[in-house]
Amino acid sequence: MKIGIVCYPTFGGSGVLATELGLALSDKGYEVHFITYEQPVRLTQGFHPNIYFHEVKVPTYPLFDFPPYETALASTMVHVITNQQLDLLHLHYAIPHASAAYFARQILKKTGKDIPFITTLHGTDITLVGRDATYAPVVTFSINESDAITAVSDNLKEETLRSFAIEKDIHVIPNFVDVKRFHQTDKNHFKQMLAPDGERILVHVSNFRTVKRVPDVVKVFAEVKKQLPAKLLMIGDGPDRQNVEEMTRNMGLYNDVRFLGKQEHISEILSISDLFVLPSATESFGLSALEAMACGVPVISTNAGGLPEINVQGKTGYLSDVGDIDDMARNAVDILSDSERLLHFKKAAIAHARKFEKQHIIPQYEKLYEAVIASYKKHEKCTL
Secondary structure (H helix, E strand, C coil): CEEEEECCCCCCHHHHHHHHHHHHHHHCCCEEEEEECCCCHHHCCCCCCCEEEEECCCCCCCCCCCCCHHHHHHHHHHHHHHHHCCCEEEEECCCCHHHHHHHHHHHHHCCCCCCCEEEEECCHHHHCCCCCCCCHHHHHHHHHHCCEEEECCHHHHHHHHHHCCCCCCEEECCCCECCCCCCCCCCHHHHHHHCCCCCEEEEEECCCCHHHCHHHHHHHHHHHHCCCCEEEEEECCCCCHHHHHHHHHHCCCHHHEEEEECCCCHHHHHCCCCEEEECCCCCCCCHHHHHHHHCCCCEEEECCCCHHHCCCECCCEEEECCCCHHHHHHHHHHHHCCHHHHHHHHHHHHHHHHHHEHHHHHHHHHHHHHHHHHHHHCCCCCCC
16 A cells, blocks of 8 residues: 655654654555655654655745745645555645645546545644634535544544534544653663752653643742752743743743753653653643653643543643643642652553554554545545
8 A cells, every 4th residue: 555644744743643653654564655845853763665755845936925835735746646656645734734635636636546535633723723714614625525534532523523514524543652662761871960969850842832831831840849859851942942941040940941952862851751741721632741651751731632531630640720830730749759659650651651552553544544445446435
């Protein structure tokens, strides 16, 4: 089977999941073609013989204030589908991938070629961008034109059905974690460098956007530090980073906080961490939290979106209402103040994360691919 994967090539959850899925499929012998404007971050690690990358090049002309990426994407899809004889397109993130795929399919039909496509919804394409009146009609149409729809959590499925007039079922296939990559490793020498006096290490990973409520991480850390020695590692980059760095200076915390920027080998950093803090206003799933759990890091998070589906209250960590700094700090201290309790949470986090190992999830996508292709070959409208 030849599969085209269209995604954003960034550190965000949709791009990470799409890339990890493509890598897992290639390991099983599928031919996978990534179509995007830049090589996905996690494709840079080693050579993969069944993986192909097709760059979407957007020409710039003085006429355009905003280069027409969607048009360039649709054209690239047409070329790749035609020249590589793809069997299926799998689109990650509705905007603009699903609408571009529909456009490409209409072009191909004129040449006697056709191809089914699946759209996977990841979160802000539904909960934020998709609800904007500017995009809503296109989002609704392109999702409904998909031959199958998946969502990464039950919560996201419910949000989609509430917000859009979706005409077919949405399959929930959760995000997954590669435990060969994300697992606890012995990095005590690294930990000694960052926390030489045995301080507890808190960690946060995100794209530093408003929805992640990154200032809340610092506020929680400040409260924790009043009660026990601690350090904070901030992984990622984005619009709020500069303001948050200034915030730590103003609060007198800067020397205890390390801003590490974007990191490819996050598992090594997670392995030395004691607690993952995720105070997001909304999360469709929370892949970063799952990866932390796989490395033995319990999670303090909000109860927003799909987070309760992976962070089990009182077992893998604790859940708090959005913005409830005091409760998050109390929960953090509860876990960190007792070494035996911390170890218990760490073991529970690993055990729970293993329920989301990729070998449990990838077959769900394979089954859906086969069903969609079989239905399409019969020239039937897919009702999956």
